Amino acid sequence: MSDNSSKNSLHHFMLISMPQMEDENFTRSLVYICEHSEKGAMGLVINKANGIAFTDILPQLDISDTNITELDQTIFTGGPVQPEHGFVLHTPLSNKQWKSSIRVSEDLCLTTSSDVINDIAHSAGPEHSLIALGYAGWGPGQLEQELADNSWLCCPFDANIVFNMAPEDRFQAAADLLGIDINLISTTIGHG
Numbered sequence: 001m002s003d004n005s006s007k008n009s010l011h012h013f014m015l016i017s018m019p020q021m022e023d024e025n026f027t028r029s030l031v032y033i034c035e036h037s038e039k040g041a042m043g044l045v046i047n048k049a050n051g052i053a054f055t056d057i058l059p060q061l062d063i064s065d066t067n068i069t070e071l072d073q074t075i076f077t078g079g080p081v082q083p084e085h086g087f088v089l090h091t092p093l094s095n096k097q098w099k100s101s102i103r104v105s106e107d108l109c110l111t112t113s114s115d116v117i118n119d120i121a122h123s124a125g126p127e128h129s130l131i132a133l134g135y136a137g138w139g140p141g142q143l144e145q146e147l148a149d150n151s152w153l154c155c156p157f158d159a160n161i162v163f164n165m166a167p168e169d170r171f172q173a174a175a176d177l178l179g180i181d182i183n184l185i186s187t188t189i190g191h192g
Contacts, residue, residue, distance in 0.1 A: 011036045012105045016153040025080045034104045041138040044078040047170040061114040069123040078132025090129035128163035
């Protein structure tokens with residue numbers, strides 16, 4: 001990952017879509033920002049289960065369905081960019097490194113290779129993981145403009161929300177971190 005040390009970087013934060021969000025891909029979305037620099041941003045929508053069964057993705061990845069132990073792993077729609085590609089946001093294991101695994105923070109990694117999926121399927125994977133198809137991407141200055149347009153609220157990363165809450169509860173739980181009832185926010189903003 002690129003250098004995210006800028007004081008204005010939203011790297012390792014979460015974004016809560018505001019009610020006036022016009023892009024239906026992000027309506028009532030909670031996005032974890034994996035990378036944010038002057039070159040743009042990349043994140044994963046972490047609250048929208050897509051209905052695909054975990055066992056349905058295994059044959060596409062040439063993963064044997066024998067001795068599968070993790071059948072209830074939720075698959076998420078990570079965003080509209082490259083929806084055919086999988087991304088696994090997960091906690092690191094001290095004794096294991098997966099192919100193409102990149103540490104996005106001290107306590108999180110992002111992996112795009114199928115070896116981590118194989119290990120998850122056979123109870124040898126990371127303690128916590130989130131599997132997403134596709135990602136959310138922003139070009140240079142695009143996310144900053146969306147923030148200026150009040151399209152997003154920013155909140156700190158919370159592993160409990162990402163890994164321990166039901167997907168349908170994550171959006172409001174993130175708003176709760178800010179002390180906001182998102183349902184009470186007006187969809188029109190006045191600057192007068």
